[in-house]
Amino acid sequence: xxxxxxxxxxxxxxxxxxxxxxxxxxxxxxxxxxxxxxxxxxxxxxxxxxxxxxxxxxxxxxxxxxxxxxxxxxxxxxxxxxxxxxxxxxxxxxxxxxxxxxxxxxxxxxxxxxxxxxxxxxxxxxxxxxxxxxxxxxxxxxxxxxxxxxxxxxxxxxxxxxxxxxxxxxxxxxxxxxxxxxxxxxxxxxxxxxxxxxxxxxxxxxxxxxxxxxxxxxxxxxxxxxxxxxxxxxxxxxxxxxxxxxxxxxxxxxxxxxxxxxxxxxxxxxxxxxxxxxxxxxxxxxxxxxxxxxxxxxxxxxxxxxxxxxxxxxxxxxxxxxxxxxxxxxxxxxxxxxxxxxxxxxxxxxxxxxxxxxxxxxxxxxxxxxxxxxxxxxxxxxxxxxxxxxxxxxxxxxxxxxxxxxxxxxxxxxxxxxxxxxxxxxxxxxxxxxxxxxxxxxxxxxxxxxxxxxxxxxxxxxxxxxxxxxxxxxxxxxxxxxxxxxxxxxxxxxxxxxxxxxxxxxxxxxxxxxxxxxxxxxxxxxxxxxxxxxxxxxxxxxxxxxxxxxxxxxxxxxxxxxxxxxxxxxxxxxxxxxxxxxxxxxxxxxxxxxxxxxxxxxxxxxxxxxxxxxxxxxxxxxxxxxxxxxxxxxxxxxxxxxxxxxxxxxxxxxxxxxxxxxxxxxxxxxxxxxxxxxxxxxxxxxxxxxxxxxxxxxxxxxxxxxxxxxxxxxxxxxxxxxxxxxxxxxxxxxxxxxxxxxxxxxxxxxxxxxxxxxxxxxxxxxxxxxxxxxxxxxxxxxxxxxxxxxxxxxxxxxxxxxxxxxxxx
Ligand code: GAL
Numbered sequence: 170x171x172x173x174x175x176x177x178x179x180x181x182x183x184x185x186x187x188x189x190x191x192x193x194x195x196x197x198x199x200x201x202x203x204x205x206x207x208x209x210x211x212x213x214x215x216x217x218x219x220x221x222x223x224x225x226x227x228x229x230x231x232x233x234x235x236x237x238x239x240x241x242x243x244x245x246x247x248x249x250x251x252x253x254x255x256x257x258x259x260x261x262x263x264x265x266x267x268x269x270x271x272x273x274x275x276x277x278x279x280x281x282x283x284x285x286x287x288x289x290x291x292x293x294x295x296x297x298x299x300x301x302x303x304x305x306x307x308x309x310x311x312x313x314x315x316x317x318x319x320x321x322x323x324x325x326x327x328x329x330x331x332x333x334x335x336x337x338x339x340x341x342x343x344x345x346x347x348x349x350x351x352x353x354x355x356x357x358x359x360x361x362x363x364x365x366x367x368x369x370x371x372x373x374x375x376x377x378x379x380x381x382x383x384x385x386x387x388x389x390x391x392x393x394x395x396x397x398x399x400x401x402x403x404x405x406x407x408x409x410x411x412x413x414x415x416x417x418x419x420x421x422x423x424x425x426x427x428x429x430x431x432x433x434x435x436x437x438x439x440x441x442x443x444x445x446x447x448x449x450x451x452x453x454x455x456x457x458x459x460x461x462x463x464x465x466x467x468x469x470x471x472x473x474x475x476x477x478x479x480x481x482x483x484x485x486x487x488x489x490x491x492x493x494x495x496x497x498x499x500x501x502x503x504x505x506x507x508x509x510x511x512x513x514x515x516x517x518x519x520x521x522x523x524x525x526x527x528x529x530x531x532x533x534x535x536x537x538x539x540x541x542x543x544x545x546x547x548x549x550x551x552x553x554x555x556x557x558x559x560x561x562x563x564x565x566x567x568x569x570x571x572x573x574x575x576x577x578x579x580x581x582x583x584x585x586x587x588x589x590x591x592x593x594x595x596x597x598x599x600x601x602x603x604x605x606x607x608x609x610x611x612x613x614x615x616x617x618x619x620x621x622x623x624x625x626x627x628x629x630x631x632x633x634x635x636x637x638x639x640x641x642x643x644x645x646x647x648x649x650x651x652x653x654x655x656x657x658x659x660x661x662x663x664x665x666x667x668x669x670x671x672x673x674x675x676x677x678x679x680x681x682x683x684x685x686x687x688x689x690x691x692x693x694x695x696x697x698x699x700x701x702x703x704x705x706x707x708x709x710x711x712x713x714x715x716x717x718x719x720x721x722x723x724x725x726x727x728x729x730x731x732x733x734x735x736x737x738x739x740x741x742x743x744x745x746x747x748x749x750x751x752x753x754x755x756x757x758x759x760x761x762x763x764x765x766x767x768x769x770x771x772x773x774x775x776x777x778x779x780x781x782x783x784x785x786x787x788x789x790x791x792x793x794x795x796x797x798x799x800x801x802x803x804x805x806x807x808x809x810x811x812x813x814x815x816x817x818x819x820x821x822x823x824x825x826x827x828x829x830x831x832x833x834x835x836x837x838x839x840x841x842x843x844x845x846x847x848x849x850x851x852x853x854x855x856x857x858x859x860x861x862x863x864x865x866x867x868x869x870x871x872x873x874x875x876x877x878x879x880x881x882x883x884x885x886x887x888x889x890x891x892x893x894x895x896x897x898x899x900x901x902x903x904x905x906x907x908x909x910x911x912x913x914x915x916x917x918x919x920x921x922x923x924x925x926x927x928x929x930x931x932x933x934x935x936x937x938x939x940x941x942x943x944x945x946x947x948x949x950x951x952x953x954x955x956x957x958x959x960x961x962x963x964x965x966x967x968x969x970x971x972x973x974x975x976x977x978x
Contacts, residue, residue: 240500272320284347342501437466442542466585487737489522498921519782604637675719681942766925793903871971
């Protein structure tokens with residue numbers, strides 16, 4: 170179908186109406202959006218004949234998407250995916266679904282939308298190929314209308330080819346790992362990602378809204394229609410509207426523009442992420458033919474070469490974390506509940522920003538950043554034309570980078586949380602002159618679609634003569650990864666440039682494991698030299714082990730904190746992720762870089778950030794108090810909002826300490842003795858907080874703590890249960906390693922277990938999990954039955970069984 174572009178600017182009168190409604194706005198929905206995740210068949214391997222309607226898929230598994238087959242496999246030292254991807258399998262797989270569409274959809278445009286398929290997907294409808302999509306992170310869709318059997322059965326088949334390995338520097342997952350939707354609209358409708366909203370002027374007194382709507386007319390006749398824009402607030406109350414009468418030719422795509430003004434808008438900020446929505450409606454005569462929602466937030470921000478970043482005029486340091494897309498034990502499977510849990514943990518730590526490392530993330534991730542108040546650095550690529558690993562995206566670069574970048578921007582440009590476009594992470598082309606032209610080309614593509622955010626790139630080379638991406642002059646904001654000692658030179662070296670530490674730290678820790686005495690160790694001393702780590706593949710949690718290119722959390726934060734010109738930083742990483750277990754080889758299979766472990770259990774340094782990045786009172790002491798008699802223990806405390814902390818062992822004071830100069834923690838050397846370690850923080854002589862840790866005795870029962878007490882019976886909702894063994898007084902046994910067996914009955918099923926131990930080779934899909942540093946988690950997902958869920962946990966070694974009831978709503 171050939172479409173002609175016509176761009177019309179609507180002329181009309183802006184009306185600002187509070188609580189108004191227009192007479193034709195009775196009907197609310199015309200567009201049909203259906204969950205298309207259920208009842209797919211799946212089989213590992215290559216089945217080209219599965220596209221045919223008579224193909225027999227009886228022996229294929231039936232499952233609900235999103236699905237990741239890699240996470241179901243076993244860790245294998247010889248896996249083609251190698252260490253970087255966590256030694257899990259990849260390969261090829263096919264998905265197939267039989268579905269019917271109502272006969273009365275015959276006059277509609279029907280499309281299928283995939284949020285992400287890893288990778289090299291090819292989608293077939295009723296035997297016809299709709300297209301291929303090599304990039305595993307990009308969202309895409311196809312118009313199915315001309316191929317569908319209306320009122321009858323249809324077959325959709327998806328081939329996924331993740332066989333060529335290695336193709337990534339981290340765990341990717343394999344399969345249709347994000348959501349799929351079926352969308353039906355009338356032939357006259359808003360196009361795919363067809364709205365673009367900007368706020369050319371923002372203030373608390375008055376803001377301007379500029380909306381561009383791309384409209385597809387798939388009819389064979391020209392159409393006259395009414396285009397209605399209404400702005401609704403967070404309670405869905407209309408606060409402004411505008412309408413215009415428009416014309417569009419047959420089989421044409423056209424762009425229409427609406428400009429509105431809103432008095433006294435509530436601003437979007439990281440503390441109060443107030444969201445409005447733009448509701449776009451198309452009417453033919455008085456019939457609603459399409460409705461479409463676009464997120465809208467009013468905020469203004471600025472990067473300044475001397476003063477760093479500000480949001481709505483307020484100086485704001487970017488307290489950011491980098492995140493990869495995996496959801497721990499769920500693998501790459503996208504689930505909004507898993508993402509919400511991750512972001513909640515980051516928010517409580519005080520983070521106000523997320524860097525989408527190093528690829529487009531899910532729609533849910535973006536929506537939650539809007540809703541929960543995170544500043545987003547949205548990142549498109551980890552490689553351009555020059556490879557990092559044999560089969561990575563460099564192979565698809567020439568054919569696909571333009572379309573992928575355009576689609577990425579179009580999908581994400583309406584999210585108010587997005588404040589930077591990163592065109593690449595540590596791209597090889599920064600080291601040679603080809604980097605100049607590519608940077609300019611990419612920046613031009615971004616600017617053709619959005620000029621409201623700066624274009625940046627995460628660079629490693631800070632010597633001007635050696636950095637060709639910088640030399641392109643096409644970056645609005647310079648992102649530098651690591652080398653924090655060099656920051657002090659940047660204001661003179663990069664005079665007048667806006668600068669951000671796009672990636673920092675890469676320190677390593679294993680939750681709950683402590684090497685005594687503490688003291689900073691760089692890993693490895695020389696690149697390629699063996700790491701003299703621990704025999705059990707653990708790394709001490711004292712924030713003392715750092716990569717040779719990185720810094721400890723404290724070293725880095727002390728530097729960033731003092732430098733006003735530095736907009737902020739993104740810590741590598743908020744969570745451990747599968748893959749990149751450097752410096753250890755197999756059996757280590759997930760990273761050590763997280764502030765929080767893979768299971769979502771915070772490491773101690775989480776509280777260092779909390780004490781610095783929030784104003785809520787913090788007092789965290791560690792390690793645990795089950796050590797060897799007479800052993801000398803380094804007791805650390807992170808605290809804030811106090812002048813001093815006093816430590817007591819079994820009631821006896823071990824002295825008061827306070828942070829000197831730029832200290833971020835205080836510590837005592839304490840001879841271990843069984844009993845109670847207690848810390849009291851005081852300000853002006855008044856107690857701020859008290860914390861006690863006790864030596865735990867014999868295990869007496871299994872303790873189960875769920876993150877919520879009810880679950881929706883929607884087949885997606887999750888409950889995360891933290892499991893530990895406790896003594897008769899309720900003290901957690903910090904060194905317990907018991908194997909816990911799980912049994913789930915009622916309206917839920919066990920979908921993942923994990924203990925955060927980076928070298929654990931047991932399956933994330935097992936019905937049991939060993940405690941590590943005293944803890945593990947069990948993830949329960951609704952199975953759709955409206956029955957309350959019971960989780961039973963047992964050790965089989967005499968510790969009394971734990972049980973937990975979860976109410977299903
Ligand atoms: C960075 C890179 C990240 C990750 C990290 C590990 O250089 O950008 O993707 O590999 O190192 O320290």
